[in-house]
Amino acid sequence: MDKKIEVDTLTVAKIRRISTFGLEVYFPEYDAEGFIHISEIPRKYERKLDERFVVGQILAVRIISVEKGEIFASIKRVERNEGKRKLREWKEEERAKEIIKMGIKNIGRIPVSEIDNIELEALKRYGSMAKMLENALEKGAEILTKIGIGEETALEIYRIAKRKIKKKEKxxxxxxxxxxxxxxxxxxxxxxxxxxxxxxxxxxxxxxxxxxxxxxxxxxxxxxxxxxxxxxxxxxxxxxxxxxxxxxxxxxxxxxx
Incomplete structure (x- = not known):
């Protein structure tokens, strides 16, 4: 699902390459590549970036510039609490996607590519796929059938979600x-x-x-x-x-x- 990346967006970045001048990254939520200049990395991490960061590491970042197809992001402009929250939300969303993919594959009634349409409907109704599954765990698999998932597939997704998602104690x-x-x-x-x-x-x-x-x-x-x-x-x-x-x-x- 294509989304437009904008300045001041809080998102996640996956490190692809570490250089003397900063970090080359990939933004999975937008299927785009970008760069974090060393000046946008907290001073305590500036020296020896390859000792502070690893390829594949996921970071919470803020987009600071989008010009002529070049995207620049910042680590130091992200507050600690909002960064932790963003990483947690992203991990929950990735887990939700995996659960839905697993349910679709297990039943085999619809192609896995349908997950893009499911994600779109989940965003419209619940704000995210993670919140959609949270609602399903509280109210039942019919939450999933309401967005167009077949009953058998919905039940399988629901069963997997029950196994894999621990209910948060209020x-x-x-x-x-x-x-x-x-x-x-x-x-x-x-x-x-x-x-x-x-x-x-x-x-x-x-x-x-x-x-x-x-x-x-x-x-x-x-x-x-x-x-x-x-x-x-x-x-x-x-x-x-x-x-x-x-x-x-x-x-x-x-x-x-």
Whole structure:
């Protein structure tokens, strides 16, 4: 599937050749070649590029110039978190493509070349093939038949996806700031939080709590639907707040996500 590459696009690049002046790369998402000049590589990697990089390595890069068929990219203009996220998304998409190809080959009812049309429909409806498979795992193989995949092939893809894709456990979390002005304040805070975790466990979910530098505490609730987890987190926060206020302490909800 042809896509136009544009300036400021965040994409992935596969190293094809390492030279004194930079890296010759291939952009698999666009079926195009380009170059990363040494000036667009973080300074700590500038010296001895062949010791820092290897042919075949996949990098997250930002496109900085597209002129007369020549494409230039940058590593240092990619923030660490967005780079990690892009690489993860690309790996998930590649895995989804392999799963779909495998399902098509196993049944043999449609040519593997049809994957381009499947990808196009997946992008229209779900944003990516990885998200399409994620939806299929939650709602069933009919998600695949809705974009034109035959029932037998859809079931085979669904079975392979179930084997190869681990379902991510959903979680919600909050950062609390708690202070108790009494001799055994820390022990009291620990007792209150542990009771909050026990209440979560009794409801059939998993609760975790860690200190992230007093007076801040991170609490997590895992193991169910987001709506249920948020509801339980709210109740746990309210419980901890009541207990802290009852002991004359100071409670603050710093962040919830």
């Amino acid at each position: 979680e919600v979390k909050a950062i609390l700031e708690i202070t108790l002005y009494q001799p055994k304040g820390v022990e009291e805070i620990r007792r209150i939080i542990l009771k909050g975790m026990e209440r979560i466990k009794r409801k059939g979910y998993r609760g975790e709590a860690v200190t992230i530098g007093a007076p801040r505490y991170l609490i997590r609730v895992k193991g169910g639907k987001i709506k249920e987890l948020n509801n339980l987190l709210e109740k746990t926060i309210s419980y901890i707040e009541r207990e802290v206020n009852g002991l004359g302490g100071v409670f603050k909800l710093v962040e919830k996500s």
